[in-house]
Amino acid sequence: xxxxxxxxxxxxxxxxxxxxxxxxxxxxxxxxxxxxxxxxxxxxxxxxxxxxxxxxxxxxxxxxxxxxxxxxxxxxxxxxxxxxxxxxxxxxxxxxxxxxxxxxxxxxxxxxxxxxxxxxxxxxxxxxxxxxxxxxxxxxxxxxxxxxxxxxxxxxxxxxxxxxxxxxxxxxxxxxxxxxxxxxxxxxxxxxxxxxxxxxxxxxxxxxxxxxxxxxxxxxxxxxxxxxxxxxxxxxxxxxxxxxxxxxxxxxxxxxxxxxxxxxxxxxxxxxxxxxxxxxxxxxxxxxxxxxxxxxxxxxxxxxxxxxxxxxxxxxxxxxxxxxxxxxxxxxxxxxxxxxxxx
Amino acid sequence: xxxxxxxxxxxxxxxxxxxxxxxxxxxxxxxxxxxxxxxxxxxxxxxxxxxxxxxxxxxxxxxxxxxxxxxxxxxxxxxxxxxxxxxxxxxxxxxxxxxxxxxxxxxxxxxxxxxxxxxxxxxxxxxxxxxxxxxxxxxxxxxxxxxxxxxxxxxxxxxxxxxxxxxxxxxxxxxxxxxxxxxxxxxxxxxxxxxxxxxxxxxxxxxxxxxxxxxxxxxxxxxxxxxxxxxxxxxxxxxxxxxxxxxxxxxxxxxxxxxxxxxxxxxxxxxxxxxxxxxxxxxxxxxxxxxxxxxxxxxxxxxxxxxxxxxxxxxxxxxxxxxxxxxxxxxxxxxxxxxxxxx
Numbered sequence: 001x002x003x004x005x006x007x008x009x010x011x012x013x014x015x016x017x018x019x020x021x022x023x024x025x026x027x028x029x030x031x032x033x034x035x036x037x038x039x040x041x042x043x044x045x046x047x048x049x050x051x052x053x054x055x056x057x058x059x060x061x062x063x064x065x066x067x068x069x070x071x072x073x074x075x076x077x078x079x080x081x082x083x084x085x086x087x088x089x090x091x092x093x094x095x096x097x098x099x100x101x102x103x104x105x106x107x108x109x110x111x112x113x114x115x116x117x118x119x120x121x122x123x124x125x126x127x128x129x130x131x132x133x134x135x136x137x138x139x140x141x142x143x144x145x146x147x148x149x150x151x152x153x154x155x156x157x158x159x160x161x162x163x164x165x166x167x168x169x170x171x172x173x174x175x176x177x178x179x180x181x182x183x184x185x186x187x188x189x190x191x192x193x194x195x196x197x198x199x200x201x202x203x204x205x206x207x208x209x210x211x212x213x214x215x216x217x218x219x220x221x222x223x224x225x226x227x228x229x230x231x232x233x234x235x236x237x238x239x240x241x242x243x244x245x246x247x248x249x250x251x252x253x254x255x256x257x258x259x260x261x262x263x264x265x266x267x268x269x270x271x272x273x274x275x276x277x278x279x280x281x282x283x284x285x286x287x288x289x290x291x292x293x294x295x296x297x298x299x300x301x302x303x304x305x306x307x308x309x310x311x312x313x314x315x316x317x318x319x320x321x322x323x324x325x326x327x328x329x330x331x332x333x334x335x336x337x338x339x340x341x342x343x
Numbered sequence: 344x345x346x347x348x349x350x351x352x353x354x355x356x357x358x359x360x361x362x363x364x365x366x367x368x369x370x371x372x373x374x375x376x377x378x379x380x381x382x383x384x385x386x387x388x389x390x391x392x393x394x395x396x397x398x399x400x401x402x403x404x405x406x407x408x409x410x411x412x413x414x415x416x417x418x419x420x421x422x423x424x425x426x427x428x429x430x431x432x433x434x435x436x437x438x439x440x441x442x443x444x445x446x447x448x449x450x451x452x453x454x455x456x457x458x459x460x461x462x463x464x465x466x467x468x469x470x471x472x473x474x475x476x477x478x479x480x481x482x483x484x485x486x487x488x489x490x491x492x493x494x495x496x497x498x499x500x501x502x503x504x505x506x507x508x509x510x511x512x513x514x515x516x517x518x519x520x521x522x523x524x525x526x527x528x529x530x531x532x533x534x535x536x537x538x539x540x541x542x543x544x545x546x547x548x549x550x551x552x553x554x555x556x557x558x559x560x561x562x563x564x565x566x567x568x569x570x571x572x573x574x575x576x577x578x579x580x581x582x583x584x585x586x587x588x589x590x591x592x593x594x595x596x597x598x599x600x601x602x603x604x605x606x607x608x609x610x611x612x613x614x615x616x617x618x619x620x621x622x623x624x625x626x627x628x629x630x631x632x633x634x635x636x637x638x639x640x641x642x643x644x645x646x647x648x649x650x651x652x653x654x655x656x657x658x659x660x661x662x663x664x665x666x667x668x669x670x671x672x673x674x675x676x677x678x679x680x681x682x683x684x685x686x
Contacts, residue, residue, distance in 0.1 A: 074631075074634075076656060083634065083654070083656065084630075084634070084654075092654070093654065132498065132499060144598070146598065146599075148491070148496075153491075153599070154600070155475065155599055155600025155601060156475060156600050156601060156602045156635070156658050156660070157600065157635070157656055157658040158600070159600040159631045159634065159635070159656075160598065160599050160600035160631075161598065161600075162597040162598070162600075162630065162631055163597065163598055165597050165629070165630055165631075165648075166593075166594040166597050166598060167511075167590050167593060167594060167628050168510075168513070169513060170511070170512060170586075170590060177630050177648050177651060178627070178630075178646070178647045178648045178649075178650055178651045179627055179628045179629075179630075179647050179648050180627075180647075243513075247510050247513060250509075250510060251509040251510060251594060252598065254505040254506065254508050254509050255487070255489065255503065255504065255505070255506055255509060255595065255598070255599075256489075256496070256498055256503050256598075257497070257498025257499050257500065257501070257502040257503035257504075257505075258498060258499060259499045284521070284522055284523075285508075285510050285522045286508070286522075287427075287505065287508055287520050287521075287522075288417075288502045288503075288505055288508075291417075291426065291427070291502065292499070292500070292502070303521070304521045304522050304523075305508075305520050305521045305522050306521075307521055308520060308521045311426070311427075311435070311436065313419060313426065313500055313502075315499050315500040317499070
């Protein structure tokens, strides 16, 4: 017998719904095709139906504390409306939270999907033992979430954590948001493929060109395969992914001095190819990282800020891979009603 | 009759000590030359002497709740040691807080001077009415401080708020910290003068050259005077100051979604010359700013992220000048023991 909540991950291609106990055990997970194209009402019907089924099925085992829904968009926290969601056309500006609450007769919490993933990694993943972390999710776009003192940091109105749209290269590539040089424009799966196609078009990437011609699903994963086989252009692209992430994280370390920076999302499978560049940038660009570096370079070999630091604190800044994979957001969403209920 | 505390601003050139009431009234302020060159013990003697005098003088009027000291360096919060302070040679790694506590028999709190200034502006200045703010202090260097939910954000071990060393131009000028392209390397008073001298050396700044030759104290203020008189190179230098600050603040807005970003320090007197560039960068580089812009550009004229936003929230992001001048740090330091005592 264990109390539980329902977590929902409302993705662009999948709708996943899980019952999760107060101590973080997955009871059951349901995956539906969302068919976003069939519209908001259709998706809400499917979602509420599945939530009701799970609630009914397990109501004998404990109290259901509410529903948390991770949404790919910016949430306006006070009103429970979706402010901006390119992947959910027609959802913005309608009172989604209140509508679902009325349908279900249960407490409902909306959360940005990357914030939910950050909370999931804090609760059950890489960040279990630390109070403060930032999560960066490398997928089609680059999402972000901050957890401070164990809770999602929402800022003034719920728009905090847009880490993917922080400028790291003021004259860098154009981003979908309209800005130049966002992390997302360099380190997302989309940006990786675009960089490869540009290198092919410029005639400087014969290996990538062969792969793109032979592979109908030419993707960031294909480019990673070439990188680990030694293709220079593929390696260079992933180094630039790490360079951008390193500048981003160096800024976060200097500003926030968190315990941990967790990197998740599909692109993280290429960790070997991009992570060395992250640490190079951190050591050159963050005095705070240099002072809290868990693996400092030997004296005389360090550059940048690391060369200036001769004392280190006992507290260490950890930059690491996410542990929960695509379930992080589901667990994080389920966590929100449990915390609200004090369960 | 009013309870009070003592705030101390331990600057590189002045030691200022003030008695401040629980409701933020300055009772008395003492300014001493610190003579840092005479060493740590000398400065501590002078400081403790002045604190004792003020405490004695006003002990009849209310309870003295403790002493807050703003220090130009990184404070290790758990131990009350100064971790790093280029302006206070010989102070690092000694148990400064505990030593002062023993001498005075009062509770003592050390705080980074820019964090103290942020708290001062929150308590009595520009940020009186908001829960969350960032403060950026433009002086010889660029300091920073974050106030979240009314309190200084320290992070894991007290090193948070190093906003001046965030990279805004990865291939920009070398900073004193060893990194390239920190805000401090572009927007500090030192960087402004360096940029002017480089323009003079390159032969592209006749106006600046005349000013530098005739003015033995050629400074960021002299360059501002030329900028408001229309000198192109002086204007360009201040535009770049605002450009760097705009990229910094755009990143902070995206990450933290705070209510307010306060700019203080001596360089802020040139606000007219650099602030327009801040708002240009914010509108181009932060979707969160664009959605919370208090003065949005008319549709059709906006670029970057502002051009993508067609809805705005009722909450607004404010970027503004500090109000308390050089007293911000003194008031903020005095605030810390009052909060700790629940006064």
